Amino acid sequence: MSPVEPLMAVVDRIGALDAIREKVEANERLDFEDGLELLESNDLLGLGDLADLARRKRGGSDEVYFVQNLYLNQTNVCRVKCKFCAFAVTQKQSDAYTFTAEQLVEDALRQRELTGFTEIHMVGGESPHLDFDYYVEVVRLLKQAMPQVHLKLFTASEIHHMTKLSGLSHEEVLVELKSAGLGSLPGGGAEVFADRVRRLVAPGKEHSDFWFHTHRTAHRLGIPTHCTMLYGHVETYEERVDHWLRLRDLQDETGGFLAFIPLAFHPENTVFERRGWRHTTGSDDLKMIAVSRLMLDNIQNIKAYWIMMGMPLAQVALHFGANDVQGTVVREQIFHAAGARTETEQKIGELVRFVTDAGRIPVQRDTLYNELRRW
Ligand code: SF4
Incomplete structure (x- = not known):
């Protein structure tokens, strides 16, 4: 050369x-x-x-959103065995748990008194030891106990799992959960859509077509959803771009995505750690926020998920296209099992200080991006 x-x-x-x-x-x-x-x-x-x-050309302003939410995991028992997962166990392992609907409600009510959250974000393992009635009961009892709280529950993979448990279609499962009180779906289970990547990191997971089918069906039924990408493992840049373009196409078709959240892979306690994989770098995390904003021109909200990035980097991400820092999380277990070090409880005052110091206006929102309070 x-x-x-x-x-x-x-x-x-x-x-x-x-x-x-x-x-x-x-x-x-x-x-x-x-x-x-x-x-x-x-x-x-x-x-x-x-x-x-x-972000500004597409109507973005200085507002930065956050939501006050409670994270729950109904079970850590899972049959899928994704290679990047440090959360799942088998029923026989000593740390396996599955909460009853009543236990989940009791826990949520106790937390609500302490924090006054407006959203419950709950996902969990795909346990073969549960049936569909369990899921409907969980939603019904949570809604009954806290009618004002938005229930953002179950990934597309869990919805798919429920079709297997029940013999119902994706639409039938979603209709039943919606009538029990389901408000929206989180974006998990997307990982990276490319077949090559899924075969390597999540060979037990259903084809990505089911993820799209579930979200498309939800949107048609008036259930808004979120979307994600788990990056920083075996995927190529081409596969990242392909992932964004597929999401953008569905958003063109339905307009049902509320937000996109890039999720950095944490190798701790996974097989990738034993193979010497390292965390994504701050540079890659910021690049992902920026390019997500640039490619997803039809998704209004890009989240810098502070629990994974850490607040200081999330603060910088607000200048890289992000307009949401997720929430004042009360509890989070999946990423902490995989080594996320951030404090699980972030007081509103501290969040407000971070956003204000970044030169932005903190706005507390509900799940559907209605403003509740601003500073
Ligand atoms: S990522 Fe989800 S589906 Fe995969 S093993 Fe973990 S809990 Fe199960």
Whole structure:
């Protein structure tokens, strides 16, 4: 290679970002190649600037949202055995648990007195020892005990699991859960949609077509949902871009996604840790926030999930296209089992300070992004 070649490569790349900036300025949609250029760029601050521009061009303001929510896990028993998961156990393991509907309600009521949350976010393992009636009962009793609280429950994989347990269709399962009180679906179970990646990290999980089928059906039934990508393991940049484009297509079709949340892979206590895998870097995390904002031009809210990123980096992410820091989480177990170190309880005052210090306006919202309070 001649000494000028690396320099030429840098110049080309800067030129590519300029071309993308022109598209963003003109509100033009970015394509697959643009997505790759963005991910391959090392101009981190340039990416942040571009993402912030895109956010503002699409109507974003200085508001940063958060929700006061309670995290519950109904069971950690799971048949799927995803390779990235440090949470699941088998029924025989000593730390296995499955809460009854009554226990979940009792726990939630106690937490509500302490924190006054407006949302319950509950996901869990796919236990073969439960039946569909259990899930309906959990939703029904939670709604009965706390009618004002929004119930954001069960990933698309869990919904799929319920179709297997019950013999019902995805639509029938969702209709029944909705009439019991289900408000929305979280975005988990998406992982990375590419078949190659799923075969490597989650061979026991259903095909990604079922994830889309579940979310499309939910949207048609008037159940809004969230979407995610678990990045930083075996996926390529091409597979990340493909994932965004598939989500963008569904959003074009239904408009049912409330927010996108990029989730960094935590290797601790998984087989990947034994193989020497490391955490994503802060640079990759910020890049993911920025490129998510740029590629997902039809999803209004991009979350910097502070429980995984840590608050200081989430604060920077607010200048990389994020407009939501998720919530004042009361309890979180899945990512802590996988080594997330952030404190599980974040007081509102502290969250407000972080957002204000980042030069933004903190707004407490409900799950559907209605404003409840601002500072
Ligand atoms: S990620 Fe979910 S489906 Fe996969 S093993 Fe863990 S609990 Fe089960």
